[in-house]
Amino acid sequence: MGDEVILLNLWLSPYGMRVRIALEIKGIKYENREEDLSNKSPLLLQMNPVHKKIPVLIHNGKSICESLIAVEYIDDVWNDKSPLLPSDPYQRSQAKFWANYVDTKLYEIALRFWRTEGEEKEAAREEFLECLKLLEEQLGDKPYFGGNNLGFVDIALVPLFCYFYTLNLYGNFIKEEQYPRIISWAKRCTQNDNVSKSFPEEQKFKESISQTRTNLNKE
Amino acid sequence: MADEVILLDFWPSPFGMRVRIALTEKGIKYEYREEDLRNKSPTFLQMNPVHKKIPVLIHNDKPICESLIAVQYIDEIWNKKNPLLPSDPYQRSQARFWADYADKKIYDLGRKIWTSKGEEREGAKKEFIEVLKLFEEQLGDKVYFGGDNLGFVDIALVPFSTWFKALEIFGTLNVESECPKIISWANRCVQKESVSKSLPDQNKVFEFIADVKKKSGVE
Numbered sequence: 001m002g003d004e005v006i007l008l009n010l011w012l013s014p015y016g017m018r019v020r021i022a023l024e025i026k027g028i029k030y031e032n033r034e035e036d037l038s039n040k041s042p043l044l045l046q047m048n049p050v051h052k053k054i055p056v057l058i059h060n061g062k063s064i065c066e067s068l069i070a071v072e073y074i075d076d077v078w079n080d081k082s083p084l085l086p087s088d089p090y091q092r093s094q095a096k097f098w099a100n101y102v103d104t105k106l107y108e109i110a111l112r113f114w115r116t117e118g119e120e121k122e123a124a125r126e127e128f129l130e131c132l133k134l135l136e137e138q139l140g141d142k143p144y145f146g147g148n149n150l151g152f153v154d155i156a157l158v159p160l161f162c163y164f165y166t167l168n169l170y171g172n173f174i175k176e177e178q179y180p181r182i183i184s185w186a187k188r189c190t191q192n193d194n195v196s197k198s199f200p201e202e203q204k205f206k207e208s209i210s211q212t213r214t215n216l217n218k219e
Numbered sequence: 220m221a222d223e224v225i226l227l228d229f230w231p232s233p234f235g236m237r238v239r240i241a242l243t244e245k246g247i248k249y250e251y252r253e254e255d256l257r258n259k260s261p262t263f264l265q266m267n268p269v270h271k272k273i274p275v276l277i278h279n280d281k282p283i284c285e286s287l288i289a290v291q292y293i294d295e296i297w298n299k300k301n302p303l304l305p306s307d308p309y310q311r312s313q314a315r316f317w318a319d320y321a322d323k324k325i326y327d328l329g330r331k332i333w334t335s336k337g338e339e340r341e342g343a344k345k346e347f348i349e350v351l352k353l354f355e356e357q358l359g360d361k362v363y364f365g366g367d368n369l370g371f372v373d374i375a376l377v378p379f380s381t382w383f384k385a386l387e388i389f390g391t392l393n394v395e396s397e398c399p400k401i402i403s404w405a406n407r408c409v410q411k412e413s414v415s416k417s418l419p420d421q422n423k424v425f426e427f428i429a430d431v432k433k434k435s436g437v438e
Contacts, residue, residue, distance in 0.1 A: 050320065050353065064312045066319055076308035089295040093283045100285055101269065134269065 005030035008044050008056040010037060011200045012208060014107070014159030015067040016055040020198035021155050022071045026078040068099055071155055085152050098138060098145065099156040106131050110160055132179055139181050143188060150192065154185075161186040162199045224249035227263050227275040229256055230419055231427045233326070233378030234286035235274040239417035240374050241290040245297040287318055290374055304371050317357060317364065318375035324350045325379050332390035333432060344392050351398040358404055373408060377418070380405040384421045385428040 007023070007030055009016035023030050035044055035054050047056045047063035056063050057070040059077070064070045075084040086092050109131065113124035135157070139145055145153035164174065165186060176183045189195050199205075226242065226249050228235035242249050254263050254273050266275045266282040275282050276289040278296070283289045294303040305311050328350065331343035354376065358364055364372035383402075386392045395402045408414045 059309075062309055064309075064316070066316060069312055069315045069319065072315070073308055073312040076311065089292055090278075090281055090283070092295070093288050093292040096288045096291070097283070097285055100288065 003028070004058075004060050006058040007032050008035050008041075008047065008054050008058065009033065010035055010054050012205060013054055014163065017159040017162070017198050018067045018155050019055045019057055019070045019074070021150070021158065021194055022074045022084060024194035024197050025082050025084065025150060026074060027081070028074070028078060068103065068152075068156060071152065075152075082149065084146070084150075084155065086146075095146070095152045098135075098153045101131075101134075102153065102156045102160075106135075106157070106160060110163075129174070129178075132174065132182055136179050136182050139185055141181075144185065150189070150194065154189065158186070158189045158195055159199075162190060162195070165190055222247070223277075223279050225252060225277040226250070227252050227254050227266060227273050227277065229254055229273045231381070231424050232273055233381065236378035236381070236417050236419075237286045237374050238274045238276055238289050238293070240369070240377070240413050241293045241303060243413035243416055244301045244303065244369060244374075245293060246300070247293070247297060287322065287371075287375060290371065294371075301368065303365070303369070303374065305365075314365075314371040317354070317372045320350075321354075321372070321375045321379075325376070329379065329382050329386065332386055332392060333428060334435070340390060344390055347386075347392065348397045351394065351401050355398055355400040358400060362407060363404070369408065369411060369413065373404075377405060377408045377414060380408075381418055381421050381424040382428070384425040388425065389428070389432065 005023070005028055007016065007019055009020070009032055011034060020032070033043075035041060037054070040052060044054065044056060045052060047058055048054075048065045051065060053065070055067055055070065056065050057073065058064075059073075064073045071084060085095055106128065109124050109128045113121055113128060116124060138153075142148075144150050145157070150158075161182075174183065190199075224242065224247055226235070226238055228239070228251060230253060239251075254260060256273070259271060263273075263275065264271060266277060267273075267284045270284060272284070274286055274289065275284050276292065277283075278292075283292045290303060304314055324346075328343050328347045332340055332347060335343060354364075357372075361367075363369050364376070380401075383394045383405075386394060409418065
């Protein structure tokens with residue numbers, strides 16, 4: 001019996017992107033279904049009644065919600081190739097720790113940076129750069145956090161950097177000479193097919209972000 | 220070579236309790252070390268430099284931080300008895316989802332209930348009850364969330380039962396009348412040695428919370 005894999009998603013969601021990257025790495029055929037969050041489909045409400053959010057991975061009719069839980073599920077089920085998590089329990093715990101760090105710190109700070117102005121924005125920027133220092137240390141000389149291949153932490157983090165890359169925030173926000181490893185990691189990731197396939201089309205993305213900015217400024 | 224297992228902890232922490240329960244369920248000998256959070260030890264700061272929080276599980280000198288990550292690590296290493304997570308990948312993803320849900324909701328809502336007043340408190344109470352009701356639905360007719368034995372979700376959730384007295388006195392929230400199934404589930408859990416040995420007396424926790432409230436100047 002063939003697997004039926006559906007992803008309820010929103011094209012510019014970094015969380016949805018994580019799941020897409022995992023599916024691409026594993027070579028899993030899936031149907032990407034775009035949700036209108038102002039008019040959520042009955043399927044979304046049925047499949048994620050608790051949070052009513054995307055992404056939702058649906059595998060043979062059963063839903064898995066929360067992006068990193070879905071990525072771990074994908075790794076568990078399609079375990080014959082391209083492991084996303086290390087096999088050693090200690091290494092696995094460390095990968096989960098850093099993915100959790102990315103989730104609870106980086107994304108939250110990035111959002112704050114995005115949505116605020118003046119002092120608050122500056123404070124968020126400083127905090128973000130502190131976090132980056134830690135990640136730069138963690139990465140070390142490895143090509144990816146996962147070693148020679150994209151792993152769990154890479155998948156958790158890379159959508160955020162795709163955002164920065166597309167929005168040309170690197171120059172101002174993250175200076176290459178201060179974070180050389182992270183910058184080269186980000187470039188390496190964006191050149192990875194599985195990542196670039198999962199990222200929204202650049203022009204459409206830029207237009208949408210500038211529209212969101214305009215709308216935010218109007219509020 | 221014998222395993223050396225140390226737990227850096229703080230007695231009223233529900234997160235610390237989770238790790239204690241997991242270690243006891245597995246019959247692991249460990250050294251419990253009480254940390255003074257106002258005067259953090261050098262070992263502590265070295266073992267969790269990122270978050271500087273307890274609990275920290277130290278296994279043969281290697282630290283594992285974040286309670287649910289530590290519990291999963293324990294389950295993977297000491298995998299011969301009392302599995303804490305299901306073996307089926309889908310069931311495992313669901314256990315992770317509900318433990319994550321407890322993490323996202325219970326602590327913050329609970330704290331809000333005893334630190335806020337008026338409308339804010341009422342709002343938090345309402346949400347708290349909704350969350351517990353969702354857990355009741357999930358439990359269904361099972362003895363534990365893990366089925367016939369304590370599982371990941373039980374371990375994630377049951378430490379918060381030590382807050383019920385504080386919620387009643389400070390929040391006028393009677394969990395028993397609103398969510399009787401949760402109370403009977405919690406009572407069943409406490410019958411288990413791993414839980415009763417790991418959870419402090421509810422009255423002591425209540426006094427601790429009362430003290431915190433007084434010191435932070437909240438009425």
